[in-house]
Amino acid sequence: MILAKKSVLGPGEARTRTRQRRQMIFLGVSVVIGGTIGGLTGAFDQGDGSLFSGDWDKLKLNPAIAVLVSALLVIGFIALPLRGFGQIDEFKRENNFIGFTGGCLAVLAGFPIWAVLYAGGMLPPPHAFGIWLLGFFGMFASYLIARIRA
Incomplete structure (x- = not known):
């Protein structure tokens, strides 16, 4: 056996x-x-x-x-x-850092862009939830791009 x-x-x-x-x-x-x-x-x-x-x-x-x-x-x-x-692991960590950086940049650039477009009469005034969404989707998109490119 x-x-x-x-x-x-x-x-x-x-x-x-x-x-x-x-x-x-x-x-x-x-x-x-x-x-x-x-x-x-x-x-x-x-x-x-x-x-x-x-x-x-x-x-x-x-x-x-x-x-x-x-x-x-x-x-x-x-x-x-x-x-x-x-x-x-290092690979996933790097993609996550890129995603977080993209979210931060989306907020840093998105708020003034939104404020200027509001001043021009093209958008409603900026609000907290909209800024949060900018960060969230900026982070998501940045992560996906980093993941696809890697």
């Missing part, structure tokens, strides 16, 4: 599996933080506002909930991405 040997992972395969496991944990933590932010905001909003329809100024939250949601936003938008840069 021939017994099959249990395969032993090589060092490269072990590192890859460890990295993939960390990425899944990172993604899971991100989803939980995002869901908690959305859930707390939706459950405890005492006004008629919405972050996504442009009337965020009508949101009314208990100060304790506002501090908690703000802390979660700091973790989700600052701490997790910075921590994540140390967990990915």
Whole structure:
């Protein structure tokens, strides 16, 4: 009777599996933080506002909930991405840096361009959510371009 040997992972395969496991944990933590932010905001909003329809100024939250949601936003938008840069390989890290730089440049250039076009009567006045969208889509587009070119 021939017994099959249990395969032993090589060092490269072990590192890859460890990295993939960390990425899944990172993604899971991100989803939980995002869901908690959305859930707390939706459950405890005492006004008629919405972050996504442009009337965020009508949101009314208990100060304790506002501090908690703000802390979660700091973790989700600052701490997790910075921590994540140390967990990915150099190739992905470089593409992410290019994406973040593109988002920053989109905001830095987009706001004055928008303000000038508003002054010329061609656009509505700049607003916070629009600036956030400039950064988000600038980052997304920059990352995609870097990924395709690499």
